[in-house]
Amino acid sequence: xxxxxxxxxxxxxxxxxxxxxxxxxxxxxxxxxxxxxxxxxxxxxxxxxxxxxxxxxxxxxxxxxxxxxxxxxxxxxxxxxxxxxxxxxxxxxxxxxxxxxxxxxxxxxxxxxxxxxxxxxxxxxxxxxxxxxxxxxxxxxxxxxxxxxxxxxxxxxxxxxxxxxxxxxxxxxxxxxxxxxxxxxxxxxxxxxxxxxxxxxxxxxxxxxxxxxxxxxxxxxxxxxxxxxxxxxxxxxxxxxxxxxxxxxxxxxxxxxxxxxxxxxxxxxxxxxxxxxxxxxxxxxxxxxxx
Amino acid sequence: xxxxxxxxxxxxxxxxxxxxxxxxxxxxxxxxxxxxxxxxxxxxxxxxxxxxxxxxxxxxxxxxxxxxxxxxxxxxxxxxxxxxxxxxxxxxxxxxxxxxxxxxxxxxxxxxxxxxxxxxxxxxxxxxxxxxxxxxxxxxxxxxxxxxxxxxxxxxxxxxxxxxxxxxxxxxxxxxxxxxxxxxxxxxxxxxxxxxxxxxxxxxxxxxxxxxxxxxxxxxxxxxxxxxxxxxxxxxxxxxxxxxxxxxxxxxxxxxxxxxxxxxxxxxxxxxxxxxxxxxxxxxxxxxxxxxxxxxxxxxxxxxxxxxx
Numbered sequence: 001x002x003x004x005x006x007x008x009x010x011x012x013x014x015x016x017x018x019x020x021x022x023x024x025x026x027x028x029x030x031x032x033x034x035x036x037x038x039x040x041x042x043x044x045x046x047x048x049x050x051x052x053x054x055x056x057x058x059x060x061x062x063x064x065x066x067x068x069x070x071x072x073x074x075x076x077x078x079x080x081x082x083x084x085x086x087x088x089x090x091x092x093x094x095x096x097x098x099x100x101x102x103x104x105x106x107x108x109x110x111x112x113x114x115x116x117x118x119x120x121x122x123x124x125x126x127x128x129x130x131x132x133x134x135x136x137x138x139x140x141x142x143x144x145x146x147x148x149x150x151x152x153x154x155x156x157x158x159x160x161x162x163x164x165x166x167x168x169x170x171x172x173x174x175x176x177x178x179x180x181x182x183x184x185x186x187x188x189x190x191x192x193x194x195x196x197x198x199x200x201x202x203x204x205x206x207x208x209x210x211x212x213x214x215x216x217x218x219x220x221x222x223x224x225x226x227x228x229x230x231x232x233x234x235x236x237x238x239x240x241x242x243x244x245x246x247x248x249x250x251x252x253x254x255x256x257x258x259x260x261x262x263x264x265x266x267x268x269x270x271x272x273x274x275x276x277x278x279x280x281x282x283x284x285x286x287x288x289x290x291x
Numbered sequence: 292x293x294x295x296x297x298x299x300x301x302x303x304x305x306x307x308x309x310x311x312x313x314x315x316x317x318x319x320x321x322x323x324x325x326x327x328x329x330x331x332x333x334x335x336x337x338x339x340x341x342x343x344x345x346x347x348x349x350x351x352x353x354x355x356x357x358x359x360x361x362x363x364x365x366x367x368x369x370x371x372x373x374x375x376x377x378x379x380x381x382x383x384x385x386x387x388x389x390x391x392x393x394x395x396x397x398x399x400x401x402x403x404x405x406x407x408x409x410x411x412x413x414x415x416x417x418x419x420x421x422x423x424x425x426x427x428x429x430x431x432x433x434x435x436x437x438x439x440x441x442x443x444x445x446x447x448x449x450x451x452x453x454x455x456x457x458x459x460x461x462x463x464x465x466x467x468x469x470x471x472x473x474x475x476x477x478x479x480x481x482x483x484x485x486x487x488x489x490x491x492x493x494x495x496x497x498x499x500x501x502x503x504x505x506x507x508x509x510x511x512x513x514x515x516x517x518x519x520x521x522x523x524x525x526x527x528x529x530x531x532x533x534x535x536x537x538x539x540x541x542x543x544x545x546x547x548x549x550x551x552x553x554x555x556x557x558x559x560x561x562x563x564x565x566x567x568x569x570x571x572x573x574x575x576x577x578x579x580x581x582x583x584x585x586x587x588x589x590x591x592x593x594x595x596x597x598x599x600x
Contacts, residue, residue, distance in 0.1 A: 093313065094313055121324075125342070128345070228421060232539065255431065
């Protein structure tokens with residue numbers, strides 16, 4: 001990295017552009033936050049751009065009474081934690097075996113994996129396979145099909161191959177089996193890249209709703225994102241309106257409720273983001289570059 | 292030493308084989324089994340949910356489903372939207388993070404750089420549903436901010452519901468994916484730029500190279516490898532429209548420009564349970580993707596002298 005010494009036109013344009021881009025990214029979040037804190041009916045008159053005009057917490061009152069929100073949080077947290085841990089472990093295990101030169105059948109195995117990146121059966125046959133496996137409408141439909149990712153396997157495989165052969169050799173001389181070497185040596189040695197893959201997995205799990213929309217119909221399996229999607233696309237917003245007193249109902253609107261729901265579901269990410277960030281400016285770059 | 296038999300060697304590495312075969316078993320189940328399911332595209336297996344029975348018992352009907360799709364009144368629109376949206380995203384969203392990474396790397400002020408990075412990575416962590424929900428609120432005619440701003444700068448004469456305008460759909464998709472993905476997409480290039488030897492820049496500066504010459508002759512060539520790897524990945528993923536992204540912004544009013552094969556398959560296949568028909572549609576997509584991939588490969592070879600593989 002080199003340092004520019006003088007301030008030229010390029011620098012000015014660059015700083016201006018980057019600043020504008022950041023504003024463009026931050027403002028929508030701010031827009032939703034103030035909208036959610038505004039009285040619903042007042043909000044519909046428009047013009048709430050910088051500060052709440054008629055401050056009210058009624059929207060949150062309604063959203064936080066919706067049971068589906070809590071179910072959503074539970075399902076999403078559950079699948080993110082369990083899904084990420086199992087997927088990283090399983091994918092790392094296969095990658096470890098695939099990274100060993102003496103593995104019999106290594107080349108054919110590799111092609112069997114690689115082919116799936118270029119061709120697939122499509123959604124409907126996939127759906128029918130999950131149906132045959134009795135995964136439809138179970139929590140496991142979130143976890144099991146995501147256990148293994150060919151793409152991540154290739155990345156981990158490349159990383160494992162960088163680990164010096166002597167480490168494996170000396171462990172073998174000491175009498176360690178492959179499982180032990182994988183668990184006690186390779187996993188700790190590749191912590192940065194495992195963490196990177198875990199981050200990708202976690203983001204995917206937390207944000208996905210497509211599988212829930214297609215493979216489940218039970219309300220108790222509805223993750224947070226599907227709940228939000230229903231609110232945003234299908235406008236079935238005030239489901240619990242019978243529990244909302246009339247004077248509160250006058251203070252809310254479909255839009256401000258949605259905004260409150262969006263804010264509530266984004267708060268957990270805002271809370272973990274600073275920690276994630278520290279990790280991916282250091283570990284992430286080291287990890288991903290080797291892949 | 293005589294070579295040991297294959298079976299013996301296989302047995303001695305049973306631990307490794309177990310680990311590797313776990314992966315093979317997985318892809319056989321979740322990737323290859325659906326490929327065999329493609330057979331139902333050529334059968335009359337609609338409304339039946341048992342894959343095995345569909346495969347064995349359903350009557351063959353040849354290419355009937357493909358003909359039906361091509362005759363569908365939406366066919367031209369769907370094909371145009373699927374190919375158009377994806378090519379446009381490849382054309383715009385692929386190079387954009389590279390430019391963004393270069394712009395960030397040109398920032399000398401460490402603190403400013405960190406702030407820009409933190410902010411630009413953030414949208415990657417929120418889902419399309421949340422991000423789309425925010426944008427939808429901003430586009431609202433009554434209470435949003437986009438319509439008044441567009442009117443203010445004279446780009447719009449009277450308030451229009453942009454989500455109801457088919458012609459506004461593509462720009463919305465491109466712009467939103469730029470804002471959401473730019474920062475995150477630039478990380479890998481930024482990492483590649485960080486590894487460039489700074490003495491190269493010093494030498495170039497002494498030789499009188501200006502900023503653009505340094506970018507053109509040092510930065511870009513140094514990250515070409517990374518660019519090519521990611522280009523291949525994007526091309527191999529060409530027709531997989533981001534379902535989440537399109538789904539949030541799709542309304543009955545903009546279907547002309549928003550219906551893509553993925554959304555069509557979901558609606559007709561899953562909700563109407565027309566399994567055979569939509570399997571055929573999905574297969575159609577795979578074939579078009581393969582044709583585009585081969586075409587891209589040939590063009591790359593002719594223009595750049597090397598293929599994409």
